Amino acid sequence: MDDRKLEVLRAIVEDYVATQEPVGSKAVSQRHALGVSAATVRNDMAYLEEAGYIQQPHTSAGRIPTAKGYRLFVDRLGKIKPLSAAERRAVHRFLSEAVDLDDVVTRTVRLLSQLTHQVAVVQYPSLNRSSIRHLELVSLTPTRLMIVMITDTGRVEQRFTEVPAELSEDNVLELRRLVNEQLQGKPLSDAPRIIADLASLARPELGATATALAQGLLDTVVARTEERVAVAGAANLTRDGNFFAGSMRPILEALEEEVVLMQLLGRADSNALLTVRIGDENEIDDFRETTVVAAGYGPGSVVGHMGVLGPTRMDYPGTIAAVRAVARYVSEILEQNR
């Protein structure tokens, strides 16, 4: 594959992203200083089409990139456009004003959608990679407890639990001390094992209560492993005329399904700093026309993912830069609370 052919591909991707219209040979040879005529470009385009990087919507229309074409562009042609200094400052300031984890996540997701003009998705720090900072028991009624768990990433989880016997204030204090002694500082992945032994450590008279409490704790740390995500910028789906017009419904539906979003943000095992999944590469049917740019974040190790989601025809260099920068800043913020 010729150098000039790559340049032609770049020109097509860039122009198509900018104008959203199929780009013809004349436009390429004129607007990009390739030094060759339109006819030559046509030959290169025929080659690129043969090789599957671009396609024609109809005979005698210009060309548009295929998913394969975007992939090549991202891998070899797109220079990442770093954010401007002003943008960096704004990001930093906006994020550092956050007062708690919820706030961090909310601000992050808004920031991402505004910077990229796409739909943004941010996963809360994953529970199973966090550890327990503190457990709080609050009695609601004599036989009803509220368990509040605070993790080292600042995430707070709560749950109601029914206990079989009436609890005095002292009982609650005793149990609180017990569970904190046993669980404080422990990673959530170890918690189920420890919780299993909990009942046997309590004084015999609290046995039944401790068993019920243990069940509640287990539910809190395990069943609630379901991930939480925040979404913003759904209105951006309506940008650019109506690219998503036909297929908008399933996408809006998917945005409310944690499971699908998690799948899009990436498997837990992906260790890459930043992944770009283009069109078909998302293995979900409704997202064949969609690109996801996702990055991991976390203090030191990755505790969650964030990303944006838009049409395959997106500004890759800009989007990639924005996602990367925001992920870094968020990691820094979390670091400060350790």
Added chain:
Amino acid sequence: MDDRKLEVLRAIVEDYVATQEPVGSKAVSQRHALGVSAATVRNDMAYLEEAGYIQQPHTSAGRIPTAKGYRLFVDRLGKIKPLSAAERRAVHRFLSEAVDLDDVVTRTVRLLSQLTHQVAVVQYPSLNRSSIRHLELVSLTPTRLMIVMITDTGRVEQRFTEVPAELSEDNVLELRRLVNEQLQGKPLSDAPRIIADLASLARPELGATATALAQGLLDTVVARTEERVAVAGAANLTRDGNFFAGSMRPILEALEEEVVLMQLLGRADSNALLTVRIGDENEIDDFRETTVVAAGYGPGSVVGHMGVLGPTRMDYPGTIAAVRAVARYVSEILEQNR
């Protein structure tokens, strides 16, 4: 206004809601057993149009109801369609499985959007109508605290706070005892006054710290008075062809603005059990074509609102019944945790 004219209006509203097409005089006289001919219906329609209850999209098209027409329908013509027994059971079961307040709200908003096929909005129990059940202080670093506030509605708010001096474990315990002694059981509306005196009650060596903490508490109870809301069913905006096609963007944007949503759900002062705001009655420009059906909920007194939002052309009897039923069940659930 004639009885029969009202029946004609009802027929037009019902048919238009069902078919989404302007309804003509023939259709009315045939499908609804009015016992009069199309010509007579035409006369009545001319009157209704003159009076502003219906209108013609173009000459020689059928009629569609105006906002004023829907209003009359809701006030005088629409018999509420109660949910079926099966639906009631399903609602009850689904909501009673909730394990914490977040879960209650999430389930509620989903339920509403599924029952009504519209966009649903649920406000979290308002902080300024709740009281404090418990305050928890957790030290993150020696000079950094996390304040966790639990209210009697089960809502949990958190916030990071910086303190000027290093805190020992005992200091934290002492402060925790102090703030709980002072604030437990107090309504949040009284909290600022109490907090102001807090620093003076602490031992002198903790003075500076207590002042900083008081500020943090104040931020938690006051600044965070901003309401939280949950939204679901945005995909329903794309139903029925593309009614919202042109105006979808601003609505999607509004759904991410707490302020706008709160405005739609209703002023705090509205004591009505259930309000229906049709078209213009929402004083927000982007919602001139939108109807909001909202209800207050809460154990005993109203602590928050919930509702659905859809095109003025909606199934009023069904929607009203659904919102009312769900609001009642949620109130019951909250009652159980008092």
Added chain:
DNA sequence: GACTGGCACTCCCGGACCGGGAGTGCCAAA
């Protein structure tokens, strides 16, 4: 006086038709 059938009229809507324009593929020449 209220209701009805008839009738002429209006206007939307979908389909057919058409011309201009943009872009292509191919070819022969440089």
Added chain:
DNA sequence: TTTGGCACTCCCGGTCCGGGAGTGCCAGTC
């Protein structure tokens, strides 16, 4: 290998047209 020329294809927007649905009005009937 590149280039200019040229015939060809096909989309797109505009116009035109006929059918259909619905109306308003009028004269006649109960």
